[in-house]
Amino acid sequence: MRLLKQQIERKDGSGFAVLLPEEPEDMWHAYNLIQPTDTLRARAIRRVSKTSDAGSTASQRIALDLSITVTSTDFDIASGQLHVAGRVVSENEHVKLGSHHTLDLELNRKFTLEKGEGWDSVAVEMLREACDTEKRAELWAVVMGEGIANICLITEHQTILRQRVEVAVPRKRKGDIGGHDKGMNRFYATVLSTLLRHLDLSSSSSTPSSSADKTIPLLLASPGFVATAFLAHIKAEATRTTNKPLMTLLPTILVAHSSSPHVHSLSEVLASPAITAKLSDTKYARETALMDRFLMLMRQDDARAWYGPREVERAVAKGAVGRGGGVLLISNALFRAQNVKERRRWVGLVERVKEVEGGEVRVLSSLHESGKRLEALGNVAAILTYPVEDLDESDDEGEEIRNAGGVNGAEEMII
Numbered sequence: 001m002r003l004l005k006q007q008i009e010r011k012d013g014s015g016f017a018v019l020l021p022e023e024p025e026d027m028w029h030a031y032n033l034i035q036p037t038d039t040l041r042a043r044a045i046r047r048v049s050k051t052s053d054a055g056s057t058a059s060q061r062i063a064l065d066l067s068i069t070v071t072s073t074d075f076d077i078a079s080g081q082l083h084v085a086g087r088v089v090s091e092n093e094h095v096k097l098g099s100h101h102t103l104d105l106e107l108n109r110k111f112t113l114e115k116g117e118g119w120d121s122v123a124v125e126m127l128r129e130a131c132d133t134e135k136r137a138e139l140w141a142v143v144m145g146e147g148i149a150n151i152c153l154i155t156e157h158q159t160i161l162r163q164r165v166e167v168a169v170p171r172k173r174k175g176d177i178g179g180h181d182k183g184m185n186r187f188y189a190t191v192l193s194t195l196l197r198h199l200d201l202s203s204s205s206s207t208p209s210s211s212a213d214k215t216i217p218l219l220l221a222s223p224g225f226v227a228t229a230f231l232a233h234i235k236a237e238a239t240r241t242t243n244k245p246l247m248t249l250l251p252t253i254l255v256a257h258s259s260s261p262h263v264h265s266l267s268e269v270l271a272s273p274a275i276t277a278k279l280s281d282t283k284y285a286r287e288t289a290l291m292d293r294f295l296m297l298m299r300q301d302d303a304r305a306w307y308g309p310r311e312v313e314r315a316v317a318k319g320a321v322g323r324g325g326g327v328l329l330i331s332n333a334l335f336r337a338q339n340v341k342e343r344r345r346w347v348g349l350v351e352r353v354k355e356v357e358g359g360e361v362r363v364l365s366s367l368h369e370s371g372k373r374l375e376a377l378g379n380v381a382a383i384l385t386y387p388v389e390d391l392d393e394s395d396d397e398g399e400e401i402r403n404a405g406g407v408n409g410a411e412e413m414i415i
Contacts (some may be wrong), residue, residue, distance in 0.1 A: 001026040001130040004110060013118030017127060020110045024080040025155055028367070029130035030105055031075040031082055033123065036338045037116030040084055041067040042103045048094045064094060068101055069116070072338075077160070077367065080107075120347045121354075122335055122363075141219040142195060143269075144226055145261030146184065149191045151198060152263060158367040161263055162198050165191050188233040199249070218249060221258040221269045231255055267369035287370040290327060290362060294383055303387035307377035311391040316349060320384040322357030331379040333366040346380075359385070 001019055008015035016039075021027055034040060044066045049059040068086030075082050082105040088095050095101065105111055115123060139154040147169040153160045167190050169183035199218075220227035231253060238246040256275050258265035269275060270288045297305035306315050312328070315321055321328050334346045353359040364371040374381060 001029055003127075003131040006127075008119045008124070013115065013120055013124075015119065016112055016114040018110055018112045019130070021105065021107050023107070025158070026107070026130065027075070027080045027082045027105065028077075028158055029126070030111075031073060032332055032336065033113060033126055033130065034070055034073055034082075034084055035116075035336060035343065036070050036072065037340060038070045039067060039089060039114040039116065040070055040086065040103060040111060041065060041090075041114075042105060042111035043109055044101065044103055046094060046101075062094065064092065066090070066092065066095060066101055066103065068103060073336075077158070117340055117344075120344075121351050122347045126335075139217055139219060140195075140199065141221065141266060141269075142191065142227075142230070143258055143261055143263060143265055144191065144220070144222045144230065145224075146226060147187055148261050149187075149194075150261065150263050151191075151195055152266065153198070154266070154368075158365060159263070159266065159369060160367075163194055165194050167191075184229070185233070188230050189237075191230065192234060192237060196246070217252045217254055219254045219256060219269070219275070221256045221265065222261060223258060226261075227255045227257075264369065267373065270369075287362060287364055287368065290329060290383075291364075291370045291373050294327075294329065294381055297383060303389050304384045305381070306384065306388075306391050307381035308392075309378060309380055312380050312382045313349060314391045315382050315384055315388055316352055316357065318388060319357055320386060320388045321353050321382045322359045322385055324385040325383065326353070326357065326359035326385040327383040328353045328359060328361045329374055329381045329383075330361065330363055331366050331371050331374050332363050333371075333375070334379050335363075349380075 001021055003017060004020055005018040006015070008017065019030070021030055042065070043063055045061055045063055046066075047059050047061050049057055051057050066088060067090040068084070069089050070084055070086045072085045073082065074085075083102050084105060085100065085102045088097055088099050088101055091097060103111075119127070141152045141154060143150045143152065147167050149165040150161060151163045151165065153162050165187075167183070167187040169187055170179040172180045220230055222230075234246070234253070235250060237243070238250060254275060256269045256272060258269050267288065270285055271292050275285075294305050294307075298307075306312055312321075316328070320326065328350065330346065330350065335343055337343050337346075350361050350363075354361050364374050366372070366375065
């Protein structure tokens with residue numbers, strides 16, 4: 001995402017940002033940035049009807065700039081299309097003030113965003129991440145089994161299923177002369193050709209969005225020995241064709257075991273110590289390791305791992321998510337809440353942990369497996385710096401929070 005212009009006041013968060021999405025990942029950032037009550041200005045195509053003096057009506061499609069107050073957003077992950085609906089808030093000769101319109105945001109077409117409630121700290125951080133040119137694709141992965149393969153792209157914010165490959169492979173039968181092996185070779189050839197189309201090794205990098213000096217790893221995972229056999233097929237094909245880009249890719253390939261050939265197995269694969277060690281510099285691996293640590297502490301039942309809005313807010317109010325190991329795990333889905341008060345609640349929690357308590361905050365993507373695991377825990381969890389008992393008891397909650405100093409008005413936030 002390219003930041004063309006920015007005028008945001010530090011004191012009250014008022015102002016706007018002019019942004020230009022340049023790659024599919026940018027549409028995901030735009031989806032997270034744009035919230036209800038925001039003002040969005042972008043180019044739109046409208047069908048306009050005109051009535052002549054003779055009474056005949058003619059219609060034509062025209063391009064014009066429209067400003068709307070956002071009411072809802074719709075993001076299609078597979079196609080990367082973002083549709084933003086709202087009411088028109090600026091005068092226009094072709095569109096009535098207050099009429100409904102949907103803006104379709106597209107790549108390489110700029111838009112201007114002004115936050116209805118001001119740019120809070122979370123929104124500013126999201127903007128910074130969106131415009132950080134160093135944030136690139138982190139990992140390609142092929143999760144496969146006999147006759148089925150899922151080709152995925154793992155970025156800092158999404159796990160995207162790029163393509164699913166299915167090839168009929170005959171089952172092994174007694175007396176069958178090579179039928180199964182021929183089927184598997186045909187399957188491997190299909191998966192490799194499909195994978196190479198997505199990797200685009202003919203360019204200077206493995207993805208159009210990656211920098212030339214960064215090598216993006218390729219992870220092959222499967223039950224049994226399918227992934228190992230596929231790696232052998234890749235090596236043989238690279239040698240046979242003397243394909244230099246493919247030969248360059250070979251050292252980056254990692255092979256791991258998975259319990260199934262489906263995408264959800266990625267979470268299990270990336271949690272394995274061997275893979276975590278090799279991918280320790282990736283954001284996804286770090287988040288997966290944090291979720292594993294949280295679940296381990298929860299199993300140990302030592303009162304250092306708590307989840308759920310009420311319990312986590314109580315822990316923060318007690319100062320237990322601070323320096324010395326405190327970590328707040330929160331899903332970015334909470335910052336897309338349509339209720340303004342609800343969004344402020346989570347922004348206040350994040351600011352308290354980071355700025356007052358000095359703890360670590362990890363905003364997990366709802367499109368990563370780690371974020372989906374957190375969703376099952378209420379979208380918010382915390383690793384405490386020291387054990388705190390009975391956070392889930394329903395005693396005098398309001399008095400307890402007030403005595404602890406509150407979390408930006410937390411006496412109103414407890415549920």
